[in-house]
Amino acid sequence: MKASTLAAAAVACLALLRPAAAHEFKAGDLTIDHPSSRPTPPGAKVGVGYVSIRNDGTEPDRLVGGSATVAGRFEVHASTVEDGVARMRRVEDGVVLEPGATVTLASGGTHFMLLDLKEPIVKGQAFDGTLVFERAGTVPVRFSVEGFGAAAAAPSHEGHQP
Numbered sequence: 001m002k003a004s005t006l007a008a009a010a011v012a013c014l015a016l017l018r019p020a021a022a023h024e025f026k027a028g029d030l031t032i033d034h035p036s037s038r039p040t041p042p043g044a045k046v047g048v049g050y051v052s053i054r055n056d057g058t059e060p061d062r063l064v065g066g067s068a069t070v071a072g073r074f075e076v077h078a079s080t081v082e083d084g085v086a087r088m089r090r091v092e093d094g095v096v097l098e099p100g101a102t103v104t105l106a107s108g109g110t111h112f113m114l115l116d117l118k119e120p121i122v123k124g125q126a127f128d129g130t131l132v133f134e135r136a137g138t139v140p141v142r143f144s145v146e147g148f149g150a151a152a153a154a155p156s157h158e159g160h161q162p
Contacts, residue, residue: 025146027136029057030097035131035143037114039123047071048119049112049143051131052104055097061135062092063103068129068143073115075105080109088113123144 025032028074033052040047049068055061066074099101103113105111114121121127123145131139 017115023142025139025141027133027139028065029059030055030133030136030139031133032141035129035141037121037127037143037145038148039120040117042120044120045115045117047072047114047117048107049114049129050104051112051141052107053097053098053101053131054102057137058099061097061133062094062101063097064132064134066112066129066131068114068118068119068127068128069111070119071114072118073114074129075113075115076105076110077113078110088157097133124149 023034025035031054033048033054035051037047037049047068051149053063061110062077065076076095077088078084079088081087083102090113091110091148095103095105104111126142129141129143131141133139
């Protein structure tokens with residue numbers, strides 16, 4: 001393969017990687033990967049958020065909360081199935097991030113609830129937020145809004161559909 005062709009291929013590959021790298025956030029030993037949300041219909045008061053967090057440090061940290069510009073309240077929730085019934089509850093003590101571990105907040109499990117929405121969450125757009133950790137502190141992030149095919153459907157929350 002010619003050197004010029006190889007160089008062009010390398011540049012093309014780097015261009016493809018750039019958006020993925022731009023959606024990763026670092027805070028000390030933590031890597032926060034791909035904060036995302038789903039679109040909501042007009043008038044919805046509840047939305048959701050997802051993320052993957054890797055702790056490359058030697059000490060545990062704890063995700064204790066956050067915020068989103070589109071929501072009046074931001075809570076960490078866990079979904080469980082008890083006797084065949086899906087339930088959601090607020091995670092009061094936060095989410096522990098053990099050293100060397102990756103924690104994924106996703107549909108059907110632990111996730112963010114974006115409550116008292118100020119505006120619809122629109123596919124293809126993004127919104128700013130923060131994640132708050134005991135050790136790493138407050139970390140600014142940007143949530144991308146993806147279609148429903150990007151993740152499995154979450155159980156309903158107190159009559160609201162995330």
